[in-house]
Amino acid sequence: MKLKKRAALTRFLTIRPRDAVCDLYFPESIDDLVRFTVLERDYLLLGGGSNIIAGAVRKPVITFALLEGSSVTEDIDRRQVAVSMPAWTRTGALVDYLVANGLSGLEFMAGIPGTVGGAIVGNAAPKGHSWEGVVRKVIYVKEGSVLSAEPRFAYRRTLDMPEPPYILLAAEIVLTKDTVAKVRGRVKGFLKQRLAVPYPSAGSLFKNPERSSAGELLETAGCKGLAVGDAALYEKHANIVVNRGDAAYADFVALRDEAIARVKKMHGVQLEPEVKFWQ
Ligand SMILES: Cc1cc2nc3c(=O)[nH]c(=O)nc-3n(C[C@H](O)[C@H](O)[C@H](O)COP(=O)(O)OP(=O)(O)OC[C@H]3O[C@@H](n4cnc5c(N)ncnc54)[C@H](O)[C@@H]3O)c2cc1C
8 A cells, every 4th residue: 555644635636725745645545545444443534525624634544546447237126226436436428327327316415526436425415316326335344344335315315324444345226228319408497597607616505494595594604705815605606615825724724713703693593514624
C-alpha cells in the first residue's frame, strides 16, 4: 500500500480548499484495504470528494484512487437486471452505462458528481428521489471483516449500516430494462433541471430541515452571496457553497457558522451541515 504523508488534498476535492492536507493511503488491492481497517480504527474514506471540505486533517485518509474493477451485469428476469458495481465507479460513468444499455432506475443521478459509494452512503439524489428500492445489497469492510447488508434509505443517509468508519466496497443494484431512447430522454430531463454552478463547489452546504428548505431559510436570512474571503454561498442559490478563487478551510468554517447564526436568529431553526468538514 502506498502512503503519501502530508499529501495535498486540494485536487481530490471538488471545492478545492487551498490548504487541505492529510496522510493519504492508496491501497493497491482489496487485501491492502482490509488490512488498513485492521491497523487503523479511526480513519476517513475519500470517495469522489464532492461533498467534503477539508483543512489539515489529523486522521488518516484512505482513497480508492489505485483500485480497479468493473461492473458485472446479470439478468434477473425479462424485466430486470442486477448490476454489481464497485463503490469507486463515478456517477457519470454509471449514468453513461444506463443510457448505453437502456437500463432505468438511477437516471436521477445525471449531473450529480462523485462515486456510487458516496452516493449510496449519503443517499444522494435530487429532491423527491432516493436510492431506496434500487440497491439490493452492499458489501462493506469494517475492522478487517468483509460483510454485507441490505440497507434502507432516509433523507441523506443509509439506514441499517454500522457506525462509521466503514468502507463500502460494492453494491448490487437492480435496474429495469427499457429502451435507450427513453432512458436518454429521462437523463436529459434531469440534466435540464440542474443549476449550472460556475465555481468549484461541494453542492448544498446544509440539509433541508424537516418540512422546510435550507435554501429559503438562508435566502430570507440574507445569506445569498454571503462570503468570507473567497468562500461563498452562491449568488443564485443560497444553499450552494462555492470557492470563488482561493478559499481556505477556515473561510468555509466561518461562512458555515455565520450562516447557521443568521438562520437561527431570524427563524429559530438550527441548520445541520450536509457537507462533511474534515480537519
Ligand atoms: C455541483 C454539485 C452538485 C451536487 N448536487 C447534489 C444533489 O443534487 N443531490 C445530492 O444529494 N448531492 C449533491 N451533491 C453532493 C455530492 O455530489 C453527493 O453527496 C455525492 O454523492 C458524494 O459522493 P462522493 O463520492 O463525492 O463522496 P465524498 O464527497 O468523497 O464523501 C462524502 C461522504 O461519504 C463517505 N463515503 C464516500 N464514499 C464512501 C464509501 N465507498 N464507503 C463509505 N463511506 C464513503 C465519505 O467518507 C464522506 O463522509 C452535489 C455536489 C456538487 C459539487
